[in-house]
Amino acid sequence: MDYYYKNISLVCILLLIIGCKDQKPTKISEEIEEVSHMNKFEWRPTECAPEHYPVTIYQGEFATEEDDYFEIPNGGVVSSDWGIFGSTWMTGPDFKSIPIKLRIIWISYTENQFYYGDFDLPKEKITALFKKGFLDNTGKQDEYTNLTVGLAPGGAVSVWVMGAGNYVEVGHYQATKTNVAMKDFAPYATISMNEFVQNRKNNFSEETKNTLAVEGIPIGKWTAYRKSYNWKPTFKHKDGGVLVDFLNKFYNGDLYNVRADNPILQEFRVSPPTQRISFDWDDKTKTRYTGVINFDEKEIWNAFEKMYENPKTTQAELLLEVDKYNSSIRIALKSENDTIPIEKSKVKIYVTPV
Structure with a gap:
């Protein structure tokens, strides 16, 4: 008899769960969902570097007050242009808090130099932009979708809030020189860091080589x-x-x-x-x-x-x-x-x- 009642109870619980799943969201559940998304937005990290001045990010992340960390795409060679969308990775939940920190290490190939930065971000300014959004070129309200990190020669760093057709710089910083061992940067490499960088330079486009021959490395240009x-x-x-x-x-x-x-x-x-x-x-x-x-x-x-x-x-x-x-x-x-x-x-x- 106990076995019979236990099975009846189990069936009732399962029916109750299934019934709840089929129900439409209640006003209370919608309010709970809204509160959980308050001051959280759909955004992704991305990166850029000036054309002809390629970099590779070794490590990079945005950090929030809740100690959530969202990785910036790394490992590839970046030299797209200054202030544009770069690559994006699927990282973390769709809705994320606005970060308060940017931590990043990268190598500037034209200088054969690593840079390190640990920067405070203007959370209130970024939040206000995400809340406000912008009017696109059709007059419709649109939203920002990305936080973009720009890395320039000399260790200059800019951060933009970006949406389709609207980019706003929210911070500019100066990184410091640092060193990264080849065994950490490329664990399976059989050449030295200098050889690795020289190989990258050998693969520069002719346009990039000519630009560097004429202009050199204009440290401070992107800050100016x-x-x-x-x-x-x-x-x-x-x-x-x-x-x-x-x-x-x-x-x-x-x-x-x-x-x-x-x-x-x-x-x-x-x-x-x-x-x-x-x-x-x-x-x-x-x-x-x-x-x-x-x-x-x-x-x-x-x-x-x-x-x-x-x-x-x-x-x-x-x-x-x-x-x-x-x-x-x-x-x-x-x-x-x-x-x-x-x-x-x-x-x-x-x-x-x-």
Whole structure:
């Protein structure tokens, strides 16, 4: 009889569990789930390094207050560009707390030097960005998805919050030189660290080799890229063309890609000079055009520095004026006090299918 009642009880418990699984989430369960995700966001770590200055991450992680650790992709050679998405790994749960620490060790191949950093992250600033999100180039609300670490010669480190079409630098740091034994870095290697690095250099592209021969290793360059001025871009058209959208990539790696009515285009913002601009416009016949401007680095920086040498200059506009034939773009940096033409940029204009 005891055996009979025990089996009946077991069946009842199983039926109760199955019944609970089939039920839709209750308001209470949804509130519990919401609380558990409070101040947690879906994000992944990723990495980048300046083109022609490749690195390999030996160890890297983001750490949270709860002592959770999320590994930054490592082991491969990175030299994509400064301030872009790199590789991503599936690491940890979908929803993660915002980290408070970045710890990283990497090798800069052009210098044959390891660097180490243990940096505090601005948790409140990062959290605010993740909560706010951004408006994309269609005007829709979007979310940030990545925390990106940039590693530059001389041990310069930047961290960005990134989403599809919006990158914001949230920290810049200086790492210190360190050493890593070859047996730790590559346990199965049969060559020395110097030989290993030289093999990497031998495999550099011809473009990278030529760049290094001409420019060397410009220590401090990526920190200097953060120097900022109060300015905004301004679109004009000689014959009634209407701006549709606008992409602005800054020298420090920041980027926005927005619709023409986004308030960010109307505001004077303290930012570094622009590296690349791309925008679409419609002319009076509703033909869609795209203009792409890659700025000459020396010219654009000299223009901003010269403009702000005048103590009366507090803000400036980068004027982008399309002619009535949609065939050229006149560029100038203009304030109430001065106008400096920008003439060495590489400009392309083409018709875009709508």
